[in-house]
Amino acid sequence: MSILVEISENLQRGKAKVVKELVQQAIDQGIPVEQILNEGLLSGMSIIGEKFKNNEVYVPEVLVAARAMNQGTQLLKPLMAAAGVKAVGKVCIGTVQGDLHDIGKNLVKMMLEGKGLEVVDLGTDVSAETFVNTAIEQNCQIICCSALLTTTMNVMEDVVKKATEAGIRDKVTIMIGGAPVSDDYCKKIGADIYTSDAASAADAAVNVCS
Amino acid sequence: MIWTREQYIAHCNFEFTGREMFCELFGPLLQLEEEWRQQGASEKEIAMTAFDWDYVLKTGLPCRTGAVTGLKPIILEDTPDHTLSIDNMGRKSLLHKKAATIPLPLEYPVKTADDWLKIKHWYTFDESRIDYGAIESRKALRDKGYLTLFSFPGGFDEPRQLLGEEELCIAYYEDPELIQDMLETMADTAIKVMERVCDKVPLDNLCVHEDLAGKSGPLIGPAQVNEFVAPYYKKVWEAAKSFGAKIFSQDSDGNIEPVIDAFYDAGVNLFYPFEPAAGMDMVKTKQKYGKKFCIKGGIDKHVLRKEKEDIRKELEYKICDITKGGGTIFALDHRIPNGVSIENYRYYVNLGREMLGLPPIQGEGWQRMAF
Numbered sequence: 041m042s043i044l045v046e047i048s049e050n051l052q053r054g055k056a057k058v059v060k061e062l063v064q065q066a067i068d069q070g071i072p073v074e075q076i077l078n079e080g081l082l083s084g085m086s087i088i089g090e091k092f093k094n095n096e097v098y099v100p101e102v103l104v105a106a107r108a109m110n111q112g113t114q115l116l117k118p119l120m121a122a123a124g125v126k127a128v129g130k131v132c133i134g135t136v137q138g139d140l141h142d143i144g145k146n147l148v149k150m151m152l153e154g155k156g157l158e159v160v161d162l163g164t165d166v167s168a169e170t171f172v173n174t175a176i177e178q179n180c181q182i183i184c185c186s187a188l189l190t191t192t193m194n195v196m197e198d199v200v201k202k203a204t205e206a207g208i209r210d211k212v213t214i215m216i217g218g219a220p221v222s223d224d225y226c227k228k229i230g231a232d233i234y235t236s237d238a239a240s241a242a243d244a245a246v247n248v249c250s
Numbered sequence: 251m252i253w254t255r256e257q258y259i260a261h262c263n264f265e266f267t268g269r270e271m272f273c274e275l276f277g278p279l280l281q282l283e284e285e286w287r288q289q290g291a292s293e294k295e296i297a298m299t300a301f302d303w304d305y306v307l308k309t310g311l312p313c314r315t316g317a318v319t320g321l322k323p324i325i326l327e328d329t330p331d332h333t334l335s336i337d338n339m340g341r342k343s344l345l346h347k348k349a350a351t352i353p354l355p356l357e358y359p360v361k362t363a364d365d366w367l368k369i370k371h372w373y374t375f376d377e378s379r380i381d382y383g384a385i386e387s388r389k390a391l392r393d394k395g396y397l398t399l400f401s402f403p404g405g406f407d408e409p410r411q412l413l414g415e416e417e418l419c420i421a422y423y424e425d426p427e428l429i430q431d432m433l434e435t436m437a438d439t440a441i442k443v444m445e446r447v448c449d450k451v452p453l454d455n456l457c458v459h460e461d462l463a464g465k466s467g468p469l470i471g472p473a474q475v476n477e478f479v480a481p482y483y484k485k486v487w488e489a490a491k492s493f494g495a496k497i498f499s500q501d502s503d504g505n506i507e508p509v510i511d512a513f514y515d516a517g518v519n520l521f522y523p524f525e526p527a528a529g530m531d532m533v534k535t536k537q538k539y540g541k542k543f544c545i546k547g548g549i550d551k552h553v554l555r556k557e558k559e560d561i562r563k564e565l566e567y568k569i570c571d572i573t574k575g576g577g578t579i580f581a582l583d584h585r586i587p588n589g590v591s592i593e594n595y596r597y598y599v600n601l602g603r604e605m606l607g608l609p610p611i612q613g614e615g616w617q618r619m620a621f
Contacts, residue, residue, distance in 0.1 A: 054423055095467055095471075095508045097471065098467070098468060098469065098470055098471035098473075098474070098508075099415075099419050099469045099470065100419035100420065100422045100423060100470060100471075100474060101471075103416055103419045103420050104419075104420060104423050104424075107420070138346045138348060138349035138350075139346070139349060139350075140344060140346070140350075140354040140356075141354070143415045143416060143464075143469070144464060146416065165346070189349055189350060190279070190587050190588065190589075191279075191280065191281065191348070191349040191350065191588065192346075192349045218465070219464060219465045219503075219504070219527070219528065220527070220552075222527075236465060236466055237465075237466035237467075238466070
């Protein structure tokens with residue numbers, strides 16, 4: 041079995057320590073960094089994402105897989121810049137102001153990273169201004185907003201308005217998700233993309249950036 | 251209408267009692283009361299009593315099965331917007347008053363197995379968990395027809411309160427013995443408490459709160475339910491049945507479909523609130539499972555914000571031969587959200603009653619039915 045397949049399979053099983061060892065071995069064998077990333081780590085995370093979307097695995101499996109991926113990417117990061125490996129795109133993500141729920145947002149973040157996107161995590165309770173300012177300052181192509189409460193989802197509309205006021209509306213894609221949000225709501229507030237689950241959000245983000 | 255214990259238990263167990271049950275589980279969400287006042291709602295409508303809701307008289311048994319920490323909550327900061335506090339588990343928690351009713355922890359007490367051992371005594375049995383002085387009064391209530399409720403800590407929810415969602419999910423893989431020890435301790439205590447109380451006051455309804463799912467599915471899958479939660483549930487449910495319990499109800503928002511079988515096998519026979527916005531469809535579930543378990547809730551609260559025609563369509567779909575005849579407690583799937591007009595709510599209540607074959611509103615009354 042190829043070492044890259046081994047990396048992918050161990051990542052899917054959440055074997056963080058093994059993944060780290062295998063990634064180091066792959067580096068030592070002179071396998072190109074981009075290949076280790078794409079065919080080992082991201083390949084494994086992509087399979088987990090699909091299984092998650094199909095309810096074949098659940099949050100525990102995603103979390104342990106994401107942690108295993110992080111172990112591998114930590115080794116690769118210092119080598120990636122030198123090798124000229126660039127992220128697929130850049131996203132800022134957060135849970136909107138007034139809302140402290142973060143597991144949905146964190147799952148989307150993991151899935152985005154699993155697709156090779158660079159993610160700026162703004163945490164929870166994030167104001168519309170912070171989303172927009174971050175997108176400008178960090179040159180993000182996508183803003184991802186999460187809300188769990190009907191009482192906080194309105195902040196998503198503020199993000200759309202602030203992006204328009206800041207003159208970046210045509211440069212940034214605004215994605216929304218969370219329990220009370222729907223495709224109808226997305227259209228109503230003038231956001232761009234609604235997805236119902238974390239894996240679909242990552243797929244949509246890749247489409248935007250490619 | 252006020253239902254008796256016998257009627258309620260029979261209805262939950264698919265024995266048609268001659269009447270459908272139409273309830274309001276939780277009442278209005280924050281902010282809605284003020285909206286309704288501005289729209290001219292009466293105080294009785296705001297208090298829900300004007301709608302003559304169905305409910306069963308109920309009483310909790312005088313005991314505690316969850317964490318007894320001895321810690322008193324402390325408010326660190328209170329502003330018109332938020333309250334920052336230390337809760338009774340010693341967790342720093344934040345409440346955004348304008349958006350939520352429940353504060354959320356910013357940190358958790360268990361990070362390692364040693365942390366758990368330090369606080370394990372919160373969950374071990376002690377006679378002080380039982381209010382022996384209140385047993386006779388509860389027995390008298392039951393003799394009058396009240397339903398008796400016995401709650402125990404959620405098999406997912408309580409470890410989540412201690413570890414946080416993500417750490418708990420990782421612990422299933424990294425430290426399964428920790429989770430097993432937590433749940434074994436909680437089961438042991440729940441059963442000891444039950445043995446002391448329920449030999450004096452029979453138990454009708456075992457209750458557990460989990461809230462373990464979101465819109466895209468449960469946070470844990472059948473594997474975690476079967477390995478960790480089911481053994482815990484089974485122990486407590488077997489004990490509860492020996493004291494007369496006929497209903498084991500589980501509260502979980504979100505889409506629980508992938509874990510319904512696992513929870514049913516573990517003993518749960520009533521699921522609520524069955525949230526349509528998360529994909530829960532009680533008609534399809536009834537088609538699939540028949541009379542295996544009762545569903546409480548299931549009517550989409552968000553539809554009430556739309557047009558009257560949408561409300562009619564929702565009720566026409568949900569109230570049908572498959573759902574009628576016992577085993578369904580028709581109700582909105584959670585609190586009535588802000589943005590629902592009092593006019594639409596009145597329409598929903600009256601149309602729902604009509605479709606269920608209930609008489610027009612005749613009296614007053616409401617009690618929460620979220621249990």
